[in-house]
Amino acid sequence: MRKEVVMITGANGEIGHGLINYLGENGNANILALDVAPLDESLRPYCIQSIQGDILDSVLLGRLVAEYEIRSIFHLASILSTKAEYNPETAHRVNVEGTLNLLRLAVEQAAWQGRPVKFIYPSSIAVYGIPTIDQKRKAGKVKENDWLQPITMYGINKLYCEHLGRYYTYHYRQLAADAPKNSVDFRCLRFPGLISAITIPTGGTSDYGPEMLHQAAQNKPYDCFVRQDSQLPFMVMSDAIKSLLMLEAAPADRLTQRVYNVTSFSPTAREIYDLILSAFPNAKIGFAPHASRQGIVDSWPGDIDDSAARRDWGWLPEYDLERSFQEILIPAVRQRYQ
Ligand code: AKB
Numbered sequence: 456m457r458k459e460v461v462m463i464t465g466a467n468g469e470i471g472h473g474l475i476n477y478l479g480e481n482g483n484a485n486i487l488a489l490d491v492a493p494l495d496e497s498l499r500p501y502c503i504q505s506i507q508g509d510i511l512d513s514v515l516l517g518r519l520v521a522e523y524e525i526r527s528i529f530h531l532a533s534i535l536s537t538k539a540e541y542n543p544e545t546a547h548r549v550n551v552e553g554t555l556n557l558l559r560l561a562v563e564q565a566a567w568q569g570r571p572v573k574f575i576y577p578s579s580i581a582v583y584g585i586p587t588i589d590q591k592r593k594a595g596k597v598k599e600n601d602w603l604q605p606i607t608m609y610g611i612n613k614l615y616c617e618h619l620g621r622y623y624t625y626h627y628r629q630l631a632a633d634a635p636k637n638s639v640d641f642r643c644l645r646f647p648g649l650i651s652a653i654t655i656p657t658g659g660t661s662d663y664g665p666e667m668l669h670q671a672a673q674n675k676p677y678d679c680f681v682r683q684d685s686q687l688p689f690m691v692m693s694d695a696i697k698s699l700l701m702l703e704a705a706p707a708d709r710l711t712q713r714v715y716n717v718t719s720f721s722p723t724a725r726e727i728y729d730l731i732l733s734a735f736p737n738a739k740i741g742f743a744p745h746a747s748r749q750g751i752v753d754s755w756p757g758d759i760d761d762s763a764a765r766r767d768w769g770w771l772p773e774y775d776l777e778r779s780f781q782e783i784l785i786p787a788v789r790q791r792y793q
Pocket of ligand 1 (some may be wrong): 537579686
Protein backbone atom coordinates (compact mmCIF):
# COMPACT_ATOMS: atom_id res chain seq x y z
CA MET A 456 0.00 0.00 0.00
CA ARG A 457 1.45 3.38 -0.99
CA LYS A 458 1.38 6.03 1.72
CA GLU A 459 -0.80 9.10 1.09
CA VAL A 460 1.35 12.21 1.55
CA VAL A 461 1.47 15.95 1.10
CA MET A 462 4.69 16.80 -0.69
CA ILE A 463 6.55 20.02 0.13
CA THR A 464 9.48 21.13 -2.03
CA GLY A 465 11.84 23.82 -0.75
CA ALA A 466 10.91 22.42 2.65
CA ASN A 467 13.89 23.99 4.39
CA GLY A 468 13.16 27.49 3.11
CA GLU A 469 11.26 30.28 4.87
CA ILE A 470 7.76 29.29 3.77
CA GLY A 471 8.64 25.60 4.19
CA HIS A 472 9.54 26.20 7.84
CA GLY A 473 6.28 28.04 8.47
CA LEU A 474 4.16 25.48 6.65
CA ILE A 475 5.75 22.37 8.17
CA ASN A 476 5.64 23.84 11.68
CA TYR A 477 1.99 24.73 11.22
CA LEU A 478 0.94 21.40 9.70
CA GLY A 479 3.04 19.50 12.23
CA GLU A 480 1.41 21.26 15.18
CA ASN A 481 -2.15 21.53 13.85
CA GLY A 482 -2.72 19.10 11.03
CA ASN A 483 -2.54 15.40 10.52
CA ALA A 484 -0.93 15.45 7.08
CA ASN A 485 1.81 12.97 6.27
CA ILE A 486 4.50 15.34 5.07
CA LEU A 487 7.06 14.31 2.49
CA ALA A 488 9.74 17.02 2.57
CA LEU A 489 12.18 17.66 -0.26
CA ASP A 490 15.02 20.17 -0.26
CA VAL A 491 18.53 20.47 -1.69
CA ALA A 492 19.73 21.20 1.85
CA PRO A 493 19.28 18.84 4.78
CA LEU A 494 16.01 19.54 6.59
CA ASP A 495 16.32 21.34 9.95
CA GLU A 496 16.31 18.93 12.88
CA SER A 497 13.36 20.80 14.42
CA LEU A 498 11.15 20.02 11.40
CA ARG A 499 11.98 16.33 11.05
CA PRO A 500 9.57 14.99 13.67
CA TYR A 501 6.71 16.51 11.64
CA CYS A 502 7.61 14.69 8.40
CA ILE A 503 7.16 11.05 7.52
CA GLN A 504 10.21 11.40 5.34
CA SER A 505 12.62 14.17 4.48
CA ILE A 506 14.68 13.77 1.34
CA GLN A 507 17.76 15.79 0.51
CA GLY A 508 17.54 16.07 -3.24
CA ASP A 509 17.10 18.28 -6.25
CA ILE A 510 13.85 19.04 -8.10
CA LEU A 511 15.92 18.79 -11.29
CA ASP A 512 16.70 15.12 -10.54
CA SER A 513 14.08 13.30 -12.60
CA VAL A 514 15.24 9.87 -11.39
CA LEU A 515 14.53 10.92 -7.81
CA LEU A 516 11.12 12.36 -8.76
CA GLY A 517 10.28 9.14 -10.65
CA ARG A 518 11.06 7.14 -7.53
CA LEU A 519 8.73 9.33 -5.46
CA VAL A 520 5.89 8.83 -7.96
CA ALA A 521 6.26 5.09 -7.55
CA GLU A 522 6.60 5.12 -3.76
CA TYR A 523 3.95 7.57 -2.61
CA GLU A 524 0.37 8.59 -3.22
CA ILE A 525 0.82 12.36 -3.41
CA ARG A 526 -2.46 14.14 -2.64
CA SER A 527 -1.18 17.72 -2.83
CA ILE A 528 2.10 19.36 -3.78
CA PHE A 529 3.22 22.62 -2.19
CA HIS A 530 5.95 23.57 -4.63
CA LEU A 531 7.91 26.15 -2.66
CA ALA A 532 11.44 25.60 -4.01
CA SER A 533 12.77 28.58 -5.92
CA ILE A 534 15.73 30.95 -6.33
CA LEU A 535 14.59 34.42 -5.22
CA SER A 536 14.84 37.70 -7.07
CA THR A 537 18.20 39.14 -6.01
CA LYS A 538 20.06 35.83 -6.12
CA ALA A 539 18.51 35.04 -9.51
CA GLU A 540 19.99 38.23 -11.01
CA TYR A 541 23.50 36.99 -10.22
CA ASN A 542 22.94 33.75 -12.14
CA PRO A 543 19.86 34.06 -14.34
CA GLU A 544 20.36 30.82 -16.27
CA THR A 545 20.66 28.73 -13.10
CA ALA A 546 17.58 30.50 -11.74
CA HIS A 547 15.70 29.67 -14.91
CA ARG A 548 16.67 26.03 -14.62
CA VAL A 549 15.59 25.72 -11.00
CA ASN A 550 12.53 27.95 -11.16
CA VAL A 551 11.13 26.87 -14.54
CA GLU A 552 12.49 23.40 -15.31
CA GLY A 553 12.05 22.44 -11.65
CA THR A 554 8.40 23.51 -11.76
CA LEU A 555 7.87 21.67 -15.04
CA ASN A 556 9.27 18.49 -13.45
CA LEU A 557 6.86 18.82 -10.55
CA LEU A 558 3.88 19.45 -12.83
CA ARG A 559 4.85 16.34 -14.78
CA LEU A 560 5.04 14.40 -11.51
CA ALA A 561 1.53 15.67 -10.65
CA VAL A 562 0.19 14.40 -14.00
CA GLU A 563 1.70 10.94 -13.40
CA GLN A 564 0.37 10.83 -9.86
CA ALA A 565 -3.10 11.83 -10.99
CA ALA A 566 -3.06 9.06 -13.60
CA TRP A 567 -2.18 6.50 -10.90
CA GLN A 568 -4.80 7.81 -8.52
CA GLY A 569 -7.57 8.55 -11.00
CA ARG A 570 -8.18 11.94 -9.37
CA PRO A 571 -6.66 15.41 -9.70
CA VAL A 572 -3.57 16.31 -7.69
CA LYS A 573 -3.61 19.77 -6.11
CA PHE A 574 -0.59 21.85 -7.02
CA ILE A 575 -0.17 24.85 -4.72
CA TYR A 576 2.28 27.38 -6.07
CA PRO A 577 3.54 30.57 -4.43
CA SER A 578 4.13 33.23 -7.05
CA SER A 579 5.08 36.79 -6.21
CA ILE A 580 4.62 40.52 -6.69
CA ALA A 581 7.78 40.13 -8.79
CA VAL A 582 5.55 39.20 -11.76
CA TYR A 583 4.64 42.88 -11.98
CA GLY A 584 6.84 45.47 -13.64
CA ILE A 585 5.80 49.11 -13.48
CA PRO A 586 8.04 51.21 -15.75
CA THR A 587 8.41 54.39 -13.68
CA ILE A 588 8.14 55.47 -10.07
CA ASP A 589 5.47 58.01 -11.05
CA GLN A 590 3.38 55.27 -12.61
CA LYS A 591 3.94 53.12 -9.53
CA ARG A 592 2.67 55.91 -7.27
CA LYS A 593 -0.40 56.41 -9.46
CA ALA A 594 -1.09 52.67 -9.92
CA GLY A 595 -2.57 52.17 -6.42
CA LYS A 596 -3.76 48.62 -5.74
CA VAL A 597 -2.63 46.56 -8.71
CA LYS A 598 -4.96 43.83 -9.99
CA GLU A 599 -3.86 40.38 -11.20
CA ASN A 600 -3.92 41.25 -14.92
CA ASP A 601 -2.23 44.66 -14.78
CA TRP A 602 1.41 45.64 -15.32
CA LEU A 603 2.67 42.15 -16.20
CA GLN A 604 6.05 43.25 -17.58
CA PRO A 605 8.52 41.93 -14.96
CA ILE A 606 12.13 43.14 -15.10
CA THR A 607 13.73 40.30 -13.11
CA MET A 608 14.51 36.72 -14.12
CA TYR A 609 12.68 35.56 -11.00
CA GLY A 610 9.55 37.56 -11.90
CA ILE A 611 9.63 36.27 -15.47
CA ASN A 612 10.06 32.69 -14.20
CA LYS A 613 7.12 33.05 -11.81
CA LEU A 614 4.84 34.57 -14.45
CA TYR A 615 5.68 31.83 -16.95
CA CYS A 616 5.15 29.09 -14.34
CA GLU A 617 1.71 30.54 -13.60
CA HIS A 618 0.93 30.00 -17.28
CA LEU A 619 2.38 26.48 -17.13
CA GLY A 620 0.08 25.71 -14.21
CA ARG A 621 -2.94 26.94 -16.18
CA TYR A 622 -1.81 24.90 -19.19
CA TYR A 623 -1.42 21.69 -17.16
CA THR A 624 -4.83 22.26 -15.58
CA TYR A 625 -6.84 22.96 -18.73
CA HIS A 626 -4.91 22.20 -21.91
CA TYR A 627 -2.22 19.59 -21.26
CA ARG A 628 -1.56 17.53 -24.44
CA GLN A 629 -4.83 18.87 -25.80
CA LEU A 630 -4.38 17.33 -29.26
CA ALA A 631 -3.57 13.81 -28.08
CA ALA A 632 -6.32 11.22 -28.44
CA ASP A 633 -5.62 10.07 -24.87
CA ALA A 634 -5.22 13.61 -23.43
CA PRO A 635 -5.58 13.33 -19.66
CA LYS A 636 -8.56 15.17 -18.15
CA ASN A 637 -8.62 16.84 -14.73
CA SER A 638 -5.18 15.73 -13.74
CA VAL A 639 -3.59 18.83 -12.20
CA ASP A 640 -5.53 21.27 -10.04
CA PHE A 641 -3.12 24.25 -10.08
CA ARG A 642 -3.75 27.00 -7.51
CA CYS A 643 -1.46 29.96 -7.16
CA LEU A 644 -0.95 32.87 -4.77
CA ARG A 645 1.00 35.99 -5.58
CA PHE A 646 2.74 36.78 -2.31
CA PRO A 647 3.96 40.19 -1.22
CA GLY A 648 7.22 40.42 0.78
CA LEU A 649 7.04 38.03 3.72
CA ILE A 650 8.30 38.73 7.24
CA SER A 651 9.07 36.01 9.75
CA ALA A 652 10.65 36.17 13.19
CA ILE A 653 11.72 32.54 13.01
CA THR A 654 13.69 32.53 9.75
CA ILE A 655 15.80 35.07 7.89
CA PRO A 656 15.26 35.32 4.15
CA THR A 657 18.14 34.94 1.72
CA GLY A 658 18.35 36.16 -1.83
CA GLY A 659 15.18 38.26 -2.05
CA THR A 660 14.71 41.95 -2.77
CA SER A 661 11.96 42.54 -0.23
CA ASP A 662 14.49 41.28 2.36
CA TYR A 663 15.22 44.80 3.66
CA GLY A 664 12.06 44.59 5.84
CA PRO A 665 12.98 41.40 7.73
CA GLU A 666 16.71 42.28 7.68
CA MET A 667 16.11 45.60 9.48
CA LEU A 668 14.15 43.74 12.15
CA HIS A 669 16.60 40.89 12.73
CA GLN A 670 19.67 43.12 12.72
CA ALA A 671 18.11 45.61 15.13
CA ALA A 672 17.09 42.84 17.53
CA GLN A 673 20.72 41.66 17.59
CA ASN A 674 21.97 45.21 18.04
CA LYS A 675 23.94 44.92 14.80
CA PRO A 676 24.28 47.89 12.43
CA TYR A 677 22.35 47.67 9.18
CA ASP A 678 22.13 49.79 6.04
CA CYS A 679 18.76 49.46 4.37
CA PHE A 680 19.35 49.09 0.60
CA VAL A 681 16.32 51.13 -0.50
CA ARG A 682 15.14 54.74 -0.04
CA GLN A 683 13.00 55.60 2.97
CA ASP A 684 9.96 56.29 0.77
CA SER A 685 10.11 52.86 -0.94
CA GLN A 686 6.80 51.10 -0.60
CA LEU A 687 5.95 47.41 -1.02
CA PRO A 688 3.15 45.17 0.20
CA PHE A 689 4.11 42.79 3.04
CA MET A 690 2.58 40.04 5.13
CA VAL A 691 3.62 38.09 8.23
CA MET A 692 4.47 34.44 7.71
CA SER A 693 1.50 33.14 9.70
CA ASP A 694 -0.89 34.92 7.32
CA ALA A 695 1.04 33.55 4.33
CA ILE A 696 0.63 30.00 5.67
CA LYS A 697 -3.04 30.66 6.36
CA SER A 698 -3.58 31.80 2.76
CA LEU A 699 -1.81 28.75 1.30
CA LEU A 700 -3.95 26.39 3.35
CA MET A 701 -7.16 28.31 2.64
CA LEU A 702 -6.52 28.18 -1.09
CA GLU A 703 -5.70 24.49 -0.93
CA ALA A 704 -8.94 23.78 0.95
CA ALA A 705 -11.19 26.01 -1.20
CA PRO A 706 -13.92 24.10 -3.08
CA ALA A 707 -12.98 23.93 -6.77
CA ASP A 708 -16.27 25.49 -7.87
CA ARG A 709 -15.51 28.66 -5.86
CA LEU A 710 -12.37 29.43 -7.85
CA THR A 711 -13.00 31.86 -10.70
CA GLN A 712 -9.29 32.14 -11.47
CA ARG A 713 -6.11 30.13 -10.94
CA VAL A 714 -3.90 32.98 -9.71
CA TYR A 715 -4.77 35.22 -6.76
CA ASN A 716 -3.11 38.25 -5.18
CA VAL A 717 -2.96 38.16 -1.38
CA THR A 718 -1.65 40.90 0.85
CA SER A 719 -1.93 42.52 4.24
CA PHE A 720 -0.21 45.91 4.69
CA SER A 721 1.85 48.30 2.57
CA PRO A 722 4.40 50.23 4.61
CA THR A 723 7.21 52.43 3.37
CA ALA A 724 10.71 51.42 4.46
CA ARG A 725 10.59 54.44 6.80
CA GLU A 726 7.42 53.16 8.48
CA ILE A 727 9.09 49.77 9.09
CA TYR A 728 12.12 51.62 10.49
CA ASP A 729 9.92 53.68 12.85
CA LEU A 730 8.19 50.59 14.24
CA ILE A 731 11.52 48.87 14.81
CA LEU A 732 13.04 51.95 16.44
CA SER A 733 10.14 52.26 18.85
CA ALA A 734 10.93 48.72 20.07
CA PHE A 735 14.74 48.93 19.81
CA PRO A 736 15.60 52.62 20.36
CA ASN A 737 19.35 51.98 20.11
CA ALA A 738 19.11 50.23 16.73
CA LYS A 739 21.75 51.44 14.27
CA ILE A 740 19.82 51.40 11.00
CA GLY A 741 20.85 53.66 8.14
CA PHE A 742 19.64 54.05 4.57
CA ALA A 743 22.12 53.41 1.73
CA PRO A 744 20.12 52.72 -1.43
CA HIS A 745 21.63 50.21 -3.87
CA ALA A 746 20.71 51.51 -7.35
CA SER A 747 19.83 48.18 -8.98
CA ARG A 748 17.96 46.66 -6.07
CA GLN A 749 16.13 49.98 -5.68
CA GLY A 750 15.19 49.73 -9.37
CA ILE A 751 13.64 46.30 -8.77
CA VAL A 752 11.65 47.52 -5.76
CA ASP A 753 10.50 50.58 -7.73
CA SER A 754 9.18 48.27 -10.48
CA TRP A 755 7.03 46.28 -8.03
CA PRO A 756 3.63 47.64 -6.96
CA GLY A 757 3.29 49.56 -3.70
CA ASP A 758 0.05 47.70 -3.04
CA ILE A 759 -1.95 44.91 -4.66
CA ASP A 760 -5.67 44.26 -4.97
CA ASP A 761 -6.62 40.96 -3.31
CA SER A 762 -10.40 41.37 -3.64
CA ALA A 763 -10.73 38.26 -5.85
CA ALA A 764 -9.25 36.05 -3.10
CA ARG A 765 -11.52 37.70 -0.53
CA ARG A 766 -14.58 37.17 -2.70
CA ASP A 767 -13.88 33.62 -3.94
CA TRP A 768 -12.51 31.84 -0.90
CA GLY A 769 -12.89 34.24 2.03
CA TRP A 770 -9.30 35.41 2.31
CA LEU A 771 -8.71 37.97 5.07
CA PRO A 772 -5.33 38.63 6.70
CA GLU A 773 -5.32 38.41 10.47
CA TYR A 774 -2.47 40.83 11.15
CA ASP A 775 -2.23 44.45 10.02
CA LEU A 776 1.03 46.41 10.26
CA GLU A 777 0.71 47.40 13.95
CA ARG A 778 -0.44 43.97 15.15
CA SER A 779 2.20 42.17 13.08
CA PHE A 780 5.01 44.08 14.74
CA GLN A 781 3.57 44.49 18.26
CA GLU A 782 2.04 41.03 18.70
CA ILE A 783 4.22 38.75 16.60
CA LEU A 784 7.48 40.06 15.25
CA ILE A 785 8.92 42.21 18.05
CA PRO A 786 8.16 39.76 20.92
CA ALA A 787 9.42 36.81 18.89
CA VAL A 788 12.72 38.38 17.79
CA ARG A 789 13.28 39.65 21.37
CA GLN A 790 12.93 36.12 22.65
CA ARG A 791 15.03 34.68 19.84
CA TYR A 792 18.06 36.93 20.36
CA GLN A 793 17.93 37.50 24.11
C1 AKB B 1 11.90 38.41 -3.30
O1 AKB B 1 12.16 39.53 -2.86
O2 AKB B 1 12.49 37.85 -4.21
C2 AKB B 1 10.71 37.70 -2.71
C3 AKB B 1 9.45 38.07 -3.41
C4 AKB B 1 8.88 39.42 -3.24
O3 AKB B 1 8.93 37.27 -4.10
N1 AKB B 1 10.59 37.95 -1.33
